[in-house]
Amino acid sequence: xxxxxxxxxxxxxxxxxxxxxxxxxxxxxxxxxxxxxxxxxxxxxxxxxxxxxxxxxxxxxxxxxxxxxxxxxxxxxxxxxxxxxxxxxxxxxxxxxxxxxxxxxxxxxxxxxxxxxxxxxxxxxxxxxxxxxxxxxxxxxxxxxxxxxxxxxxxxxxxxxxxxxxxxxxxxxxxxxxxxxxxxxxxxxxxxxxxxxxxxxxxxxxxxxxxxxxxxxxxxxxxxxxxxxxxxxxxxxxxxxxxxxxxxxxxxxx
Amino acid sequence: xxxxxxxxxxxxxxxxxxxxxxxxxxxxxxxxxxxxxxxxxxxxxxxxxxxxxxxxxxxxxxxxxxxxxxxxxxxxxxxxxxxxxxxxxxxxxxxxxxxxxxxxxxxxxxxxxxxxxxxxxxxxxxxxxxxxxxxxxxxxxxxxxxxxxxxxxxxxxxxxxxxxxxxxxxxxxxxxxxxxxxxxxxxxxxxxxxxxxxxxxxxxxxxxxxxxxxxxxxxxxxxxxxxxxxxxxxxxxxxxxxxxxxxxxxxxxxxxxxxxxxxxxxxxxxxxxxxxxxxxxxxxxxxxxxxxxxxxxxxxxxxxxxxxxxxxxxxxxxxxxxx
Numbered sequence: 001x002x003x004x005x006x007x008x009x010x011x012x013x014x015x016x017x018x019x020x021x022x023x024x025x026x027x028x029x030x031x032x033x034x035x036x037x038x039x040x041x042x043x044x045x046x047x048x049x050x051x052x053x054x055x056x057x058x059x060x061x062x063x064x065x066x067x068x069x070x071x072x073x074x075x076x077x078x079x080x081x082x083x084x085x086x087x088x089x090x091x092x093x094x095x096x097x098x099x100x101x102x103x104x105x106x107x108x109x110x111x112x113x114x115x116x117x118x119x120x121x122x123x124x125x126x127x128x129x130x131x132x133x134x135x136x137x138x139x140x141x142x143x144x145x146x147x148x149x150x151x152x153x154x155x156x157x158x159x160x161x162x163x164x165x166x167x168x169x170x171x172x173x174x175x176x177x178x179x180x181x182x183x184x185x186x187x188x189x190x191x192x193x194x195x196x197x198x199x200x201x202x203x204x205x206x207x208x209x210x211x212x213x214x215x216x217x218x219x220x221x222x223x224x225x226x227x228x229x230x231x232x233x234x235x236x237x238x239x240x241x242x243x244x245x246x247x248x249x250x251x252x253x254x
Numbered sequence: 255x256x257x258x259x260x261x262x263x264x265x266x267x268x269x270x271x272x273x274x275x276x277x278x279x280x281x282x283x284x285x286x287x288x289x290x291x292x293x294x295x296x297x298x299x300x301x302x303x304x305x306x307x308x309x310x311x312x313x314x315x316x317x318x319x320x321x322x323x324x325x326x327x328x329x330x331x332x333x334x335x336x337x338x339x340x341x342x343x344x345x346x347x348x349x350x351x352x353x354x355x356x357x358x359x360x361x362x363x364x365x366x367x368x369x370x371x372x373x374x375x376x377x378x379x380x381x382x383x384x385x386x387x388x389x390x391x392x393x394x395x396x397x398x399x400x401x402x403x404x405x406x407x408x409x410x411x412x413x414x415x416x417x418x419x420x421x422x423x424x425x426x427x428x429x430x431x432x433x434x435x436x437x438x439x440x441x442x443x444x445x446x447x448x449x450x451x452x453x454x455x456x457x458x459x460x461x462x463x464x465x466x467x468x469x470x471x472x473x474x475x476x477x478x479x480x481x482x483x484x485x486x487x488x489x490x491x492x493x494x495x496x497x498x499x500x501x502x503x504x505x506x507x508x509x510x511x512x513x514x515x516x517x518x519x520x521x522x523x524x525x526x527x528x529x530x531x532x533x534x535x536x537x538x539x540x541x542x543x544x545x546x547x548x549x550x551x552x553x554x555x556x557x558x559x560x561x562x563x564x565x566x567x568x569x570x571x572x573x574x575x576x577x
Contacts, residue, residue, distance in 0.1 A: 003362060003364075006358065006361045006362055007362075010347070010358055013349070013350075013354075014347065014349055017349040018349075080345045081341060081343075081344075081345045082345055082346060082347060083313075084308075084311075084313060084339070084341040084344075085339060085340075085341060085344070085346070085359070085403075085406060086362065087311070087312065087313055088311045088313070088334060088337065088339035089334055089359065089362040089363055090331050090332060090333075090334040090335040090362075090363060090364060091331065091362060092331050251315075253308075253313070253314045253315060254308065254313040254314065
């Protein structure tokens with residue numbers, strides 16, 4: 001196993017022994033269970049409410065883990081000084097960053113798989129048809145979570161945990177709003193507003209592109225081309241951020 | 255062959271405020287550590303010891319100067335395969351067991367799983383943690399953490415071992431174990447470079463030492479040479495049948511005269527006055543019983559250099575205020 005693999009497996013092992021992640025996955029299970037209660041209260045569209053809430057729960061918990069574990073991924077190593085003995089080994093700083101990233105990605109994959117399994121079980125118990133669109137929505141959610149992890153990791157290579165959390169949360173919110181903002185200012189006459197929104201649109205990740213939960217809940221599948229394009233976009237954006245994180249981390253003093 | 259060479263190594267950190275001078279952590283440090291020796295790097299807290307070690311390991315970039323480890327520039331990734339490092343007050347992944355911990359560091363050093371397991375088993379026994387091998391590090395005492403830290407520094411059988419305050423937190427038995435381990439590393443032909451402020455340990459095991467104060471290397475060499483060249487603190491002369499009372503010569507030479515019956519103890523401030531005093535004893539027909547030079551200890555040298563560093567800084571500050 002290469003150095004990246006050794007670091008990744010250790011990061012995965014760390015998360016497996018962290019009880020907080022278990023609690024979050026349990027919380028997701030409770031949210032999915034709650035969706036059944038809410039569906040009973042609603043007058044119509046029981047199926048849609050359960051599917052909507054189930055997907056939202058998976059997404060929310062996935063993003064929370066990506067954001068907060070991603071932020072602490074590097075900062076914790078520096079604050080607790082575990083980085084000293086790692087960096088004294090024959091591995092490059094970029095390999096360390098990549099190993100940590102892939103370790104968390106593996107953790108998220110396992111967590112999302114568990115949450116998906118609970119979700120599918122709930123649908124099956126209530127005789128709700130399991131559509132392909134649900135899997136598509138979860139696939140793009142995972143891509144979104146990979147982007148959020150890369151954002152959190154990028155900021156944590158040069159700022160404190162608190163600032164990283166603020167920046168990551170900010171970018172996540174903007175990433176879901178830029179497309180709407182751009183549509184809103186498209187017809188306005190103010191040039192400055194247009195330029196600023198255009199700049200945000202192209203610089204920030206377009207996370208709304210990775211959000212197909214609404215249509216998935218009602219069983220409308222996305223075109224394969226869209227799935228491919230959206231996935232590639234997200235992975236490319238995460239790759240650029242990861243490269244940036246490696247470059248910043250190369251120059252850092254401990 | 256020198257395993258560590260630093261030339262005019264400096265590190266300063268910006269103050270963060272415009273107009274305020276940067277904080278100088280290291281100021282032109284030049285030293286060499288020879289292959290197969292134990293080198294003690296001494297200095298009070300904040301003197302620049304850890305900064306030096308961090309530069310050597312590539313954790314921190316030097317502002318200026320040059321550092322070579324095993325003939326390669328400091329921070330060279332491939333060279334780190336031949337270096338073992340234990341940081342000060344080590345913090346490790348406390349969710350790992352001792353076995354998993356050593357396995358992780360062995361694999362990071364590029365060892366196969368089989369070799370890692372074999373070496374981990376041997377090292378766990380060597381550092382006396384055989385019974386705690388499957389225990390998570392979060393349940394380890396400070397001394398146990400220090401010992402497992404030493405084991406991780408040695409898991410890949412390095413040529414050069416760098417230890418930052420390896421005796422900190424250990425009880426006397428633990429300290430002796432670490433001293434013996436360091437000596438056994440030298441017997442295996444390895445070079446050991448360690449920082450400390452526990453002078454007793456340094457005196458017992460080091461071939462050479464360097465003393466760093468306020469970021470500067472103020473002494474460097476063998477302990478006996480450094481102590482000899484710098485200070486013979488005093489000379490004690492014991493004699494009989496010598497009349498000291500009212501003797502102007504003896505009182506002018508001595509810092510202390512103690513008459514106990516026929517026997518007399520005379521303390522001289524330096525060896526320079528020994529000949530004159532012995533001549534006076536002979537002139538009086540007295541009997542010379544012993545001449546004992548009291549050499550300064552490493553502790554004396556350390557405090558002497560520390561006092562000089564403080565006075566240097568005070569003078570500098572006073573000069574700065576005056577100007």
